[in-house]
Amino acid sequence: MRTQSTVLGRALDNRHLLGLVFLLPAAVLLLLFLTYPLGLGTWLGFTDTKIGRPGVWVGLENFEFLWGDSVTRLALFNTLFYTVVASIVKFVLGLWLALLLNKHLPFKAFIRAIVLLPFIVPTALSAIAFWWIYDSQFSIISWVLMRMGIIHEYIDFLGQPWAARFSTIAANIWRGVPFVAISLLAGLQTISPSYYEAASLDGASEWQQFRFVTLPLLTPIIAVVMTFSVLFTFTDFQLIYVLTRGGPLNSTHLMATLSFQRAISGGSLGEGAAIATAMVPFLLAAILFSYFGLQRRAWQQGGTDK
């Protein structure tokens, strides 16, 4: 008994062994529910598995079919369009809001707190509010525009392909701007005011101060924040599922909603998994972008690249 406990005690003093023991709970959960499904998902993409029927290896058949499938092509186009437009607008508006919040304001802490509300509330639930705001018969936006005499009949926000695309993008921007703004604000607050004083003594205009002081110093954090923003937007699911379910005429289907429709509603797990797998190269590109953004940060802060 005594020797056992000392053996155990000595083993637990060894930090290499103890390190692995401490890592165990996280490792088990992540290996079982993250790494394994990641591999399984890729494998499923190469099989013809259906719900309730194990599949066999079919090679690239799924991908060949999807490449020729007009709905998948449309979904790819929609996803890229959605991601590019929403990310650019989120960046511009987010940076603007961050600059505004960085000024001397009354009730600053309170304003900053309520700005983040759209980000913390469940997206599915705020999407329902947007669904009501976009209603074809009772939309408040249409009501206001009618009263102002700008339009003469109610806008069918979610019933026409392009209107639906822009309406869903607007809802996504509404949800994403607070995240971008608050993260960039944190970056702005690390910039020393003495740079601005020096710049204005040298006669730099407000625009020049922004262009040659704020922007370069903020670049590393912009890279990271926008990578996250692009990742979230590219893999978005809830907003589209609640607002349009991919309609009208598949014009708002994203890769994620299409893979849900094919795999869960349609039962073709293999095909759905192939669509999900096809998203991975795009995500890797975004992550590599982030990696180089982070590297740049090290030397800008006076450190060395590892």
Next chain:
Amino acid sequence: MNQQAQAVEPPVGTDRQGMDYLTSLPRRVVTVYVPLGAFLFVLLFPFYWMAITTFKPNEELLSREGNPFWVKNPTLAHIKKLLFETAYPDWLLNTMLIAGVATFLSLFASVLAAYSIERLRFKGSRYVGMSIFLAYLVPPSILFIPLAAIVYKLQLFDTRLALMLTYPTFLIPFCTWLLMGYFKSIPYELEECALIDGASRLQILVKIILPLAVPGLISAGIFAFTLSWNEFIYALTFVSSSEAKTVPVGVVTELVEGDVYHWGSLMAGALLGSLPVAILYSFFVEYYVSGLTGAVKE
């Protein structure tokens, strides 16, 4: 904290931007207050609309006359319908239970993992740290199909346990990453002193590191809880019976019936489902923001 900041700042309206006092008031109104007001209006309007719709009787909801921005005869009928004629109270309880358990489980695993990676520095800990960061970047929308197959195989389909066990996959990487940053800031000397006094590593973790990392634990906990509360795609895929659903999924799948939308109770459901996280958030704003920005900056 605010008071301290004000005491340090120089007087006469200067602020951290230094030269702002040179801009005149009318100019400030146009360049700062008007755009800021517009931002706040757009960001908050959907919540106002949610709330006002919740209390509007159906006649007012479906009429195009009168002022839609106000309620003439407020009613609690929609909330009553939601609480007594639907499974909404069940969903609320489920969400709390699932988010609570998933948060607790993730914090437990993350504290141990973060301490192990950051302080024990065992062989290969750097690579484990890197892979934790990569795990943080794997989005649920590419995992839900194979996870559904695994959940089904483990006979967890349509149970709350399925969600409690799968939510940590996106919570643990985030919490571990955040806590590693907090642990890094605690001086090594404290640990060395305790080791010399004969404390075991577990004692050091529980009695020295954790008390010092309380702000980090709160940040990670609040963040994990709101993320679990808001989760949608796993809850939609792994649960099908009404009793086991969470609020976001329940509202989206069960309150929408046929072509007649009950906007009043839908908005009431959205409002009541958002309030708990909003209230929790309002108590811990600073912790939440430091968690959000800390994760991005690290």
